[in-house]
Amino acid sequence: xxxxxxxxxxxxxxxxxxxxxxxxxxxxxxxxxxxxxxxxxxxxxxxxxxxxxxxxxxxxxxxxxxxxxxxxxxxxxxxxxxxxxxxxxxxxxxxxxxxxxxxxxxxxxxxxxxx
Amino acid sequence: xxxxxxxxxxxxxxxxxxxxxxxxxxxxxxxxxxxxxxxxxxxxxxxxxxxxxxxxxxxxxxxxxxxxxxxxxxxxxxxxxxxxxxxxxxxxxxxxxxxxxxxxxxxxxx
Numbered sequence: 001x002x003x004x005x006x007x008x009x010x011x012x013x014x015x016x017x018x019x020x021x022x023x024x025x026x027x028x029x030x031x032x033x034x035x036x037x038x039x040x041x042x043x044x045x046x047x048x049x050x051x052x053x054x055x056x057x058x059x060x061x062x063x064x065x066x067x068x069x070x071x072x073x074x075x076x077x078x079x080x081x082x083x084x085x086x087x088x089x090x091x092x093x094x095x096x097x098x099x100x101x102x103x104x105x106x107x108x109x110x111x112x113x114x115x
Numbered sequence: 116x117x118x119x120x121x122x123x124x125x126x127x128x129x130x131x132x133x134x135x136x137x138x139x140x141x142x143x144x145x146x147x148x149x150x151x152x153x154x155x156x157x158x159x160x161x162x163x164x165x166x167x168x169x170x171x172x173x174x175x176x177x178x179x180x181x182x183x184x185x186x187x188x189x190x191x192x193x194x195x196x197x198x199x200x201x202x203x204x205x206x207x208x209x210x211x212x213x214x215x216x217x218x219x220x221x222x223x224x225x
Contacts, residue, residue: 040124
């Protein structure tokens with residue numbers, strides 16, 4: 001298993017540009033999510049999905065869109081990049097919980113700079 | 116929603132000392148409490164976890180304790196080593212969704 005794979009690892013965008021961060025997992029996990037990590041702010045949830053066709057907003061969803069057409073893929077779209085979106089982005093997935101929490105597996109991260 | 120407070124934000128210890136990081140949570144429905152270690156430039160990785168029906172769990176030099184009544188849980192690292200230097204995150208999980216603390220930067224001086 002490759003685990004959680006996200007691309008690209010590094011990206012520089014100009015203000016106003018759009019882009020998509022790709023995320024794929026090969027563990028048949030139901031739950032997938034996107035976090036952003038900023039200094040001193042921990043991991044903040046952007047969007048999440050509990051299965052194909054189902055997405056919901058997290059703590060900081062503004063400026064981002066997601067879709068979940070398959071179990072494996074969960075891309076994050078930046079609609080019109082702003083300098084405030086400069087951050088490290090982590091995709092994560094988790095197996096079915098049966099009502100209880102379960103281990104979160106993170107991708108390697110994507111370093112995004114908006115100039 | 117859930118709120119997780121983590122303290123301290125920075126912890127500096129000498130090699131061989133013990134380190135304790137504490138977290139409190141607000142939602143009594145949270146039932147799973149993982150701890151993640153994140154080395155510089157790397158992804159967070161699970162180091163230990165505890166479920167709400169257990170009070171303490173140990174794995175070699177690391178241990179986690181949970182007090183459900185007080186809604187707090189702690190990470191204990193004994194005999195710290197320089198390679199323990201990293202940022203540590205606690206989380207409280209209800210169902211699928213974890214809420215993370217803001218992280219503790221642990222520095223172990225040789």
